[in-house]
Amino acid sequence: MVLKKLGKQTLQFNSIPSIKSWASVVGPMEGQGPLADYFDVIWDNTLGSEKTWEKAEQKLMQYSMELALEKAGLLPTDLDFYLAGDLLNQIITANFTAGSLGVPFFGLFGACSTLAEGLALAGVLIDGGYAAKVGVSASSHHDTAERQFRFPTELGVQRPKTAQWTVTGCGSFVVENKSHGFKITQATIGKVVDMGTMNANDMGTAMAPAAFDTIQTHLQDTGRKIDDYDLIITGDLGLLGNNILKELLKKQGMDTGNVSDCGILIYSPEQDTHSGGSGCGCSAVVLAGYLLEQMRKGVYKRIFLVGTGALLSPTSSFQGNSIPCIAHGVVLEYS
Known part of the structure; x- marks a missing residue:
């Protein structure tokens, strides 16, 4: 097989x-x-x-x-x-x-x-x-x-x-199971990455290494380069985590001009959400509301959506444990 x-x-x-x-x-x-x-x-x-x-x-x-x-x-x-x-x-x-x-x-x-x-x-x-x-x-x-x-x-x-x-x-x-319009062509399944971060009020710092690991692995697995994508978008590192991810990518010699984050897009600075948006619904509504429409308009033809998750529980956090994180990626293409 x-x-x-x-x-x-x-x-x-x-x-x-x-x-x-x-x-x-x-x-x-x-x-x-x-x-x-x-x-x-x-x-x-x-x-x-x-x-x-x-x-x-x-x-x-x-x-x-x-x-x-x-x-x-x-x-x-x-x-x-x-x-x-x-x-x-x-x-x-x-x-x-x-x-x-x-x-x-x-x-x-x-x-x-x-x-x-x-x-x-x-x-x-x-x-x-x-x-x-x-x-x-x-x-x-x-x-x-x-x-x-x-x-x-x-x-x-x-x-x-x-x-x-x-x-x-x-x-x-x-x-x-019909090939038309918005296609899901590939998926990169993430590994749990735990860098020892313990602050439950700083999810971006905790999740950024997992996003980096999945993006780097995806590019290695597929033989692609970062600029083969019109947009690589995480969901959701927020402002702080996005900055960390970009620094990690830059250290590998990658241009980050096409790297963004759903948690940054969904709110304006005037709304004072501090580091941006988060939650399961963040990448879901940004994709369903905004990104697919941009693909339909021809702004983006190929997107790598990288969902980032902090896998803590209230019990593990209150007991002083670190925060295990994961990032799964899906390639979306429109024709």
Whole structure:
């Protein structure tokens, strides 16, 4: 059997799975940012008419997946599998949403790398002939994440400048086995990288080495150069982590003019999010809202989306453990 694999960590999809449809639903903070015009739905409050933030996040995910299906002219039962994840304990947002859809479900946890992980696995299922249509979702909510990982927002705890603002939003996608439009051509599966960083309020510094490792490995596996991509975009290192990543790439003699980050794009400096955006929903809504539209317009033809995740838990962090991190990358091409 011939392996559909390049080098150590990169998968080559020969059947070329494609993104058929997508949808993004975001909160009010994201709706005040520079990408507001690209989102499908913007809530005017973070509760979304629900009694708790956790229920609101589940509503975000369910609505965005239903909207993506509606755009494709499909029903939930048309999906062979649903792949989804979020930041909450036992990925409860994804679990409840999958229960409402009633289709075979893979629950994913990759922290902020969940969207890239989901698209990569959707590609595996389709390229392997196990599925014709796969739904993928990734969500986060500022208030649910703060309550779980740091402090209840009601306390008004002052955030350090290294902190990022967790995006309230969900991006959902339908990936199918027909080669057209937005193609997922390759995926580079990341390794856990732990440099001993322990500050839970500085995710960018913790995750940047994992992003560098995946980008460098991808280029080695494929024999490509960094400028073979119109855009290499992480999701989401924020301002501090993006600067560290660029320094690491420059030390390898790489030009970083085409390197950006979803956490930088989603908010404006005037919104005072400190180091930018974060959360599973960050790269999901930036891709579903902004990046795919830029590809459709011809601004980008080939993107390497590198989802970065800090795989800490509240327990491990409070016990003084370091933060293991990972970065998964998917190559998106438009024709």
